[in-house]
Amino acid sequence: MPIMNWDKSLDIGVKAMNDEHHGLLDIMNQIYDAQAAGKQGAVINTLVTKLGEACTEHFAHEEAYMQRVGYPGFSSHKALHASLLSRYGAFATQIRAVGGVASDEFFQFLKFWLSSHIKGIDTKYAAHATGAAR
Ligand code: FEO
Numbered sequence: 001m002p003i004m005n006w007d008k009s010l011d012i013g014v015k016a017m018n019d020e021h022h023g024l025l026d027i028m029n030q031i032y033d034a035q036a037a038g039k040q041g042a043v044i045n046t047l048v049t050k051l052g053e054a055c056t057e058h059f060a061h062e063e064a065y066m067q068r069v070g071y072p073g074f075s076s077h078k079a080l081h082a083s084l085l086s087r088y089g090a091f092a093t094q095i096r097a098v099g100g101v102a103s104d105e106f107f108q109f110l111k112f113w114l115s116s117h118i119k120g121i122d123t124k125y126a127a128h129a130t131g132a133a134r
Helices: 015-036 042-068 074-097 104-130
Strands: none
Touching: 015 042, 015 104, 042 074, 042 104, 074 104
16 A cells, blocks of 8 residues: 555646656655565665655756746755755665665655645745746
C-alpha cells in the first residue's frame, strides 16, 4: 500500500511539473512498498539514489521554469530546494550507513516535504505563471 497517493490537491496547474511531481511520488512509494515487503540493502539504496537524482533533476527543471516565467520568488524557492536536497543527502547517507534500511523519520520527511512543498510553495510560482489567484 502506498504511503501517499496523488490527489487533486497536488495539482498545481502546470502539466510538466505535475508529471514530475507524480514521478517523485511514485519512487517514494516504491521505496516504502519495497521496505514494507521486507526488502533492504541494495534495493533500498538504489531506490533512494534514484529518488535523489529525480529530485535534483526536477528542481533544476522547476528553477529553469521559474526563471522563464519571471517568478519574483525564484531565489527563495531555489534556496528551499538546496536545503531539501541537503537534508535528503543526510538521510541517504544514514540509510546507507545502516545497510539500506529507511527510517520512519525518512518517510515522514518525504511525505511532509512532497505535500507541503508542492501545495504551499510550488503553487506560488504556478499561480504567477498562469495568472491564477490561489
Ligand atoms: Fe516541485 Fe519546488 O519543487
